[in-house]
Amino acid sequence: MRVKDKVVIITGGGSGIGRETGILFAKEGAKVVIADVNEKAGAETVELIKNAGGEAFFARLDVSNREQAKQVVKETIAKYGRLDVLINNAGIIQDALVVKMTEEQWDKVIDINLKGPFNCIQAVVGQMISQGSGVILNISSIVALYGNVGQTNYAATKAGLVGMTKTLAKELGKKGIRVNAVAPGFIYTPMTEAMPEKILEMMKEKTPLKRLGTPADVASTLLFLASDEASFINGAVISVDGGLLL
Ligand code: NAP
Numbered sequence: 483m484r485v486k487d488k489v490v491i492i493t494g495g496g497s498g499i500g501r502e503t504g505i506l507f508a509k510e511g512a513k514v515v516i517a518d519v520n521e522k523a524g525a526e527t528v529e530l531i532k533n534a535g536g537e538a539f540f541a542r543l544d545v546s547n548r549e550q551a552k553q554v555v556k557e558t559i560a561k562y563g564r565l566d567v568l569i570n571n572a573g574i575i576q577d578a579l580v581v582k583m584t585e586e587q588w589d590k591v592i593d594i595n596l597k598g599p600f601n602c603i604q605a606v607v608g609q610m611i612s613q614g615s616g617v618i619l620n621i622s623s624i625v626a627l628y629g630n631v632g633q634t635n636y637a638a639t640k641a642g643l644v645g646m647t648k649t650l651a652k653e654l655g656k657k658g659i660r661v662n663a664v665a666p667g668f669i670y671t672p673m674t675e676a677m678p679e680k681i682l683e684m685m686k687e688k689t690p691l692k693r694l695g696t697p698a699d700v701a702s703t704l705l706f707l708a709s710d711e712a713s714f715i716n717g718a719v720i721s722v723d724g725g726l727l728l
Contacts, residue, residue: 567618
């Protein structure tokens with residue numbers, strides 16, 4: 483087992499990449515906290531994990547709420563006594579061309595995708611420092627490196643996460659905490675289901691591997707980065723995109 487007895491918080495663990503990651507980590511021996519704003523979806527993920535013999539609990543969390551983030555960390559430590567991995571996975575899109583993007587669309591995406599990870603990192607970092615170990619994984623995106631029409635807000639948050647990842651890798655490395663990011667390409671999840679089929683087909687054609695990604699492609703990368711196998715990887719942004727950018 484690659485993450486045996488590690489305690490892992492996964493934000494947005496109710497759906498897509500977060501759900502798949504929770505299931506995989508539990509299979510590999512982790513104690514998983516599924517922290518999601520969507521109670522039904524989060525509880526379903528926990529049930530899937532438990533039905534497969536894994537250990538997990540659900541905590542309601544809106545990542546843009548700092549007090550809730552602190553509360554989830556408190557509950558996790560009360561239940562499992564430690565905290566090894568934070569996966570900042572929760573994210574949303576509110577797409578519009580820049581000429582039409584409302585201030586509300588901008589603020590909402592910044593609050594959840596960028597301030598959310600900051601809130602969660604501040605909530606976990608004290609515990610990780612006192613343990614002298616920890617792993618923080620941020621889910622960026624191919625659009626952070628490449629841009630995407632209609633996603634000024636989203637691309638800004640995902641590029642912001644790259645800057646945060648590298649800065650925190652420098653700040654926290656000496657405390658025994660590794661900070662890395664993954665930058666997925668186009669992955670089949672409820673988030674991409676909302677995108678026009680034409681765009682997804684185009685992305686598939688442009689990808690040298692001639693397919694879109696699956697949540698499992700991202701989950702296995704996160705598992706590697708969280709495990710001791712990646713103990714000298716810090717401040718990296720790993721693309722999981724089938725070579726789309728080449
Ligand atoms: P998803 O299927 O939409 O799942 C996201 C989960 O996060 C949902 O359960 C959602 O709940 C929850 N959530 C939304 N707002 C939240 C909040 N404020 N606090 C806590 N949880 C919240 O998305 P996904 O495709 O798996 O994406 C996961 C991450 O990967 C995101 O950060 C996304 O930007 C990133 N990513 C995805 C792709 C892709 O192609 N899918 C590519 C690159 C990066 P609701 O369902 O109720 O909204």
